[in-house]
Amino acid sequence: MATQQQLVKTLLDKHGRTFASELGADLAKNTPAPLFQLLCLALLTSAPVQADIAMQGARALIDAGWTTPQKMRDSRWQQRVAALNAAGYARVDEKTATQLAELVDTLQSEYGDDLRGVRQRADGDVHEARKALKVFKGIGAVGADIFLREVQTVWSEFYPFADKAALTAAGKLELPSDAQALSKLVDRKDFTRLVVALVRTQLAKDFDSVRRAVERRG
Incomplete structure (x- = not known):
């Protein structure tokens, strides 16, 4: 069974580009x-x-x-x-x-x-x-x-913030489904990337692909 840290690393590697960065x-x-x-x-x-x-x-x-x-x-x-x-x-x-x-x-x-x-x-x-x-x-x-x-990322008083789409995806991957608990899994500088990676996974309905990538990592 994938550990939370393995899932997080896979999410960041696969989908961890913020939308602002893409823009x-x-x-x-x-x-x-x-x-x-x-x-x-x-x-x-x-x-x-x-x-x-x-x-x-x-x-x-x-x-x-x-x-x-x-x-x-x-x-x-x-x-x-x-x-x-x-x-x-x-x-x-x-x-x-x-x-x-x-x-x-x-x-x-x-x-x-x-x-x-x-x-x-x-x-x-x-x-x-x-x-x-x-x-x-x-x-x-x-x-x-x-x-x-x-x-x-720059208005730090709103950290940690995760929207409904991100938290829904987190729950599907058996990750914490509240922002505070989710933030404990990554360095602060990577938290926005993790939240966005969850949103991208939700949008792409990419959960099985993420799980398979974790399994390949061993």
Whole structure:
């Protein structure tokens, strides 16, 4: 039977790349632009589309140069629709293009275009952080959790944070199904990667593959 440490190592090796890293958003800087890019990804992922399609859409926004709130504000609705559609983010491209405009307007009025204001408003309370993120139209509970799951690397007061998808996957692999207990299995620097690896396993329905990889390790 696989030990928890064997499972964790396999998860990190197989799926331990954060979504922010895949997007190219350097959260370690804790500066407005990468935080904004992560929020856009959270918005796109909140729609009823596959995670890889949401990632393609978020990358398309970056490729188009809309990497900051002001640059997004300067874009035209039809440009955003075309960029999302070309990236395969087709069914909800028009709705999302509108939501992106609303997002940057809210970001300006609520936080002066700096998402670090969410951190200040929450003051270490994860429930307040969720509430602050849900101010953005299109960001619900899932979107807020996506953002917090990734940003805990730099907003350390929210560590350890694991969302429902990660904890569901952990339970299926007989790992601890609460964030505090799960965090005991890895160094703090690897915790976000572990949580994301669990989410990726859940999305890919990859549990058997993970178990087989553990068995091959012996």
